[in-house]
Amino acid sequence: MVERRRGGHEQDREETAQLIVQAARRLFMAHGYRAVSTRQVAEAVGLTQPALYHHFATKEELYVAVALGEVARLRGGMERLARREGSVRERLHGIARFMLNTVDYDFPMMYHDMGAELGEQSRATLGAAFYGGVIAPLAALFAEGQGAGELRGAGQGALTPSGAAGLFMAFAAHFLDRPLVGERAPTPGGVEARSALLIDLLFNGLAVKPEA
Amino acid sequence: MVERRRGGHEQDREETAQLIVQAARRLFMAHGYRAVSTRQVAEAVGLTQPALYHHFATKEELYVAVALGEVARLRGGMERLARREGSVRERLHGIARFMLNTVDYDFPMMYHDMGAELGEQSRATLGAAFYGGVIAPLAALFAEGQGAGELRGAGQGALTPSGAAGLFMAFAAHFLDRPLVGERAPTPGGVEARSALLIDLLFNGLAVKPEA
DNA sequence: GTCTATATCCTGATAGAC
DNA sequence: GTCTATCAGGATATAGAC
Secondary structure (H helix, E strand, O other), X not given: OOOOOOOOOOOOHHHHHHHHHHHHHHHHHHHOOOOOOHHHHHHHHOOOHHHHHHOOOOHHHHHHHHHHHHHHHHHHHHHHHHOOOOXXXXXXXXXXXXXXXXXXXXXXXXXXXHHHHOOHHHHHHHHHHHHHHHHHHHHHHHXXXXXXXXXXXXXXXXXXXXXXXXXXXXXXXXXXOOOOOOOOOOOOOOHHHHHHHHHHHHHHOOEOOOOO | OOOOOOXXXXXXXXXXXXXXXXXXXXXXXXXXXXXXXXXXXXXXXXXXXXXXXXXXXXXHHHHHHHHHHHHHXXXXXXXXXXXXXXXXXXXXXXHHHHHHHHOOOOHHHHHHHHHHHOOHHHHHHHHHHHHHHHHHHHHHHHHHHHHOOOEOOHHHOOOXXXXXXXXXXXXXXXXXXXXXXXXXXXXXXXXXXXXXXXXXXXXXXXXXXXXX
């Protein structure tokens, strides 16, 4: 908002780049890196395909910009919710709600694209951003819960903090309401019901509780 | 083995089709449907690319054959292990071992391919096979555990049997030792340690147990 | 049943006018 | 900064000889 001082052009230099990233985000996250062509991205933003190459040198560079933006968004939400007051369980519940509410793409596919479709350098860049921005804040929260005696630690046969963070992400991916194959219906209920179930299962598991 | 009575040809009609499916299985499961070309499959089995089309009408048909074979393999293992004696937990542990030992591909990617890269008819065929051959046997086992009071049922705020089966598959996918992005290391330990951890977390969760 | 040759299409990326 | 035109390569699939 502070940059709008040059000329009367509505779309200054950086602005169309942002529009391209937004359009690419929707397409890449819905269909995957390989399934989306640069022509589709250009058409979605009202440009011709070669115009994209004025803003991004390669398709891969565009994907990296998309993914970095998404990691930054997740990081912001997670760090904000991790700082709230309440038990570790309550804060993790908040993060679960946040993810179920705002992640509208196929998480495993993004994971696959990052690991298999990109060059080594892009992979390293995104991997570091994902680890530092998503896994690390979650791991800190789990470590706090283990220290407070709320969660089983590695000494009690469970997981390291970052292992627990990875498991949390697997739970989140499972409870995201993506369109599923075949007859398997998504977990029913709204975000509140699904996030509560997610946390309940993550903390207590499927077995009957001893006191029940 | 019973069909080997025609002529001296080592590779009768159906046999090369099987070789093609095996080669395609390795490639598709390692890199995904879109990333593997029919030329690569042909080269891996020592044929030229057009020769494939004598055995399979389209690339998609070949993929369906690959996926149906894999579902049949999983079904066989699961039904065998589900019939053993022992608690539901012990039998689920056996199935977890079986999956960690024999699934060498990227499960979420196969899932994505089935849901997004194939036509409606192939998707329906594979979805039905997957549900009937993998989800249904698991769900029957979970239903048995819920009936025996070993597992929380839907009435106790947990999951339906098929919901629990889906969660089990999510756990299995998470604990498969696929090469991961960035710095996040795979869960350490061999198959026995990882399958035991999987079952422990699935049954008891991350929270400290009341009696501990 | 496998081959060579090829049709047709789509891809990412570049050249150069305006 | 965006356009038109195009390159070079790879994709699936087909035609027809042997």
